[in-house]
Amino acid sequence: MTQHNRAKSDVFQPTGQIQFGVFFQGVNSGTIWKAAESGSQTDFESFRRIAQTAERGLFAAFFLGEGLRLREHLGRPHALDVVGRPDAQTMLAALASVTRNIGLVATQNTTYNDPADLAHRLASLDLISGGRAAWNIVTTDNAWTGANFRRGGYLDHADRYRHAEAFVETAKRIWDSWETPAGPARRVLHEGQHYTVDVTPRLPRSAQYRPVLFQAGDSPEGRNFAARQADVIFSAHPKFDDAVEFRKDLVERSVAAGRGANAVQIMPASEFILAATAQEAAEKKEWVRSLQIGPQQAIAYLEQFWGRELSAYDPDGPLPEIDPVVEETSETRGSGFHGAKARQLADQWRAEAKDKGLSIRQFVTSKTARIDATFTGSYTAVADHLAEYARTGAVDGFNISPWLVPTGLDDIVNHLVPELQERGVYPTEYGGSTLRENLGLDAPVRSSDEAAGAVRA
Numbered sequence: 001m002t003q004h005n006r007a008k009s010d011v012f013q014p015t016g017q018i019q020f021g022v023f024f025q026g027v028n029s030g031t032i033w034k035a036a037e038s039g040s041q042t043d044f045e046s047f048r049r050i051a052q053t054a055e056r057g058l059f060a061a062f063f064l065g066e067g068l069r070l071r072e073h074l075g076r077p078h079a080l081d082v083v084g085r086p087d088a089q090t091m092l093a094a095l096a097s098v099t100r101n102i103g104l105v106a107t108q109n110t111t112y113n114d115p116a117d118l119a120h121r122l123a124s125l126d127l128i129s130g131g132r133a134a135w136n137i138v139t140t141d142n143a144w145t146g147a148n149f150r151r152g153g154y155l156d157h158a159d160r161y162r163h164a165e166a167f168v169e170t171a172k173r174i175w176d177s178w179e180t181p182a183g184p185a186r187r188v189l190h191e192g193q194h195y196t197v198d199v200t201p202r203l204p205r206s207a208q209y210r211p212v213l214f215q216a217g218d219s220p221e222g223r224n225f226a227a228r229q230a231d232v233i234f235s236a237h238p239k240f241d242d243a244v245e246f247r248k249d250l251v252e253r254s255v256a257a258g259r260g261a262n263a264v265q266i267m268p269a270s271e272f273i274l275a276a277t278a279q280e281a282a283e284k285k286e287w288v289r290s291l292q293i294g295p296q297q298a299i300a301y302l303e304q305f306w307g308r309e310l311s312a313y314d315p316d317g318p319l320p321e322i323d324p325v326v327e328e329t330s331e332t333r334g335s336g337f338h339g340a341k342a343r344q345l346a347d348q349w350r351a352e353a354k355d356k357g358l359s360i361r362q363f364v365t366s367k368t369a370r371i372d373a374t375f376t377g378s379y380t381a382v383a384d385h386l387a388e389y390a391r392t393g394a395v396d397g398f399n400i401s402p403w404l405v406p407t408g409l410d411d412i413v414n415h416l417v418p419e420l421q422e423r424g425v426y427p428t429e430y431g432g433s434t435l436r437e438n439l440g441l442d443a444p445v446r447s448s449d450e451a452a453g454a455v456r457a
């Protein structure tokens with residue numbers, strides 16, 4: 001490994017560089033799945049094409065989310081989600097064989113997995129890919145998802161990160177335990193409130209020692225957890241001022257955790273709508289937005305909150321005057337929105353739409369467009385803007401969701417990347433052969449050294 005441990009400083013130092021990752025989304029309203037140009041959401045070909053395009057653009061990482069359960073709406077799978085998404089680790093293992101340098105990031109939750117099993121599967125991906133695997137740690141503790149499993153909904157929301165921390169510490173110890181002076185592998189024993197583990201690792205270390213750790217979760221507990229455990233945060237703070245604020249917050253937390261100010265990299269979620277001129281980019285944005293939320297999607301989106309059929313309503317007309325049938329929007333399970341007071345929300349939305357003169361479709365488009373996360377403009381203007389992020393160290397990169405699969409990265413790779421390279425803020429080659437090297441991360445510290453006293457949870 002070429003990396004070395006930099007002196008740990010409590011003063012943040014920007015690298016002056018940014019990197020890209022690609023987030024191939026599965027369940028979302030941001031990808032156009034129904035246009036003539038749209039590919040399949042499940043065919044390997046879509047994933048291969050995106051991953052290879054990203055690699056041509058020297059992207060650091062190819063990223064897959066995790067959805068353990070289809071969202072449900074009025075007792076049926078949510079109509080917009082049925083295409084589903086293949087298991088991340090299986091997909092990434094297949095992609096490892098058609099790529100050479102790009103990192104392969106699997107989102108996997110700590111609530112419904114077991115540390116010994118997941119550590120082994122991730123170590124396998126890391127070996128198969130020559131040291132390119134990463135684990136995006138999420139907690140996904142809700143009971144709706146939990147009902148999929150024998151342990152349905154058993155984890156209290158307040159415990160999710162205590163549980164996650166014990167999980168991650170155990171996984172790290174398993175990865176650390178292959179080679180010791182005493183022999184090829186030593187037993188890992190962990191006895192705690194959430195896990196009792198007695199395991200001997202079954203695989204040697206990978207070319208990058210162990211998988212890189214990403215984290216996605218934005219609560220104060222989530223940020224502290226990332227400050228202690230993660231190498232990279234997949235953040236929800238792409239807008240410049242917000243990104244600067246988030247960096248400051250993270251630096252404070254990672255210094256407090258004793259890891260120094262530069263320990264954790266930040267890559268926010270983002271969307272790019274680009275063209276040769278600002279005018280063309282604005283027109284393209286109109287087109288993208290009109291296809292992201294079609295008439296069916298607009299009605300289905302409102303139905304999530306109204307808890308009833310709204311198909312009789314005109315998507316180009318005003319919001320429904322009838323009220324939601326549920327007090328809580330719990331009919332749509334797993335939407336992430338249940339718990340909001342539906343009637344109150346409906347009143348608020350009707351008033352807002354009326355005020356702004358928006359139809360159902362326009363209103364839903366305005367609610368679902370990731371305004372903060374969208375970079376629209378000419379290649380040169382957006383490159384100038386991103387160079388400012390690099391210069392100030394607001395972020396270490398962007399995790400980009402293409403709005404079209406499989407061609408949605410072409411513009412970025414063909415036009416934006418060269419502009420960034422010209423400005424000296426984007427890699428011109430891969431820095432090494434492993435993800436850890438390509439991200440410029442320090443070599444891992446053995447977990448037994450770093451955690452003086454194992455976490456007991």
Ligand SMILES: Cc1cc2nc3c(=O)[nH]c(=O)nc-3n(C[C@H](O)[C@H](O)[C@H](O)COP(=O)(O)O)c2cc1C
Nearest residue numbers: 065066107138139140216217218219222234235236
């Ligand atoms: C940018 C971002 C992406 C996420 N992606 C996923 C995902 O793909 N699957 C998932 O189950 N949870 C995902 N999560 C949410 C995690 O489940 C997270 O652990 C959860 O929000 C609870 O943590 P929190 O309360 O700290 O936010 C994501 C969160 C963020 C901020």
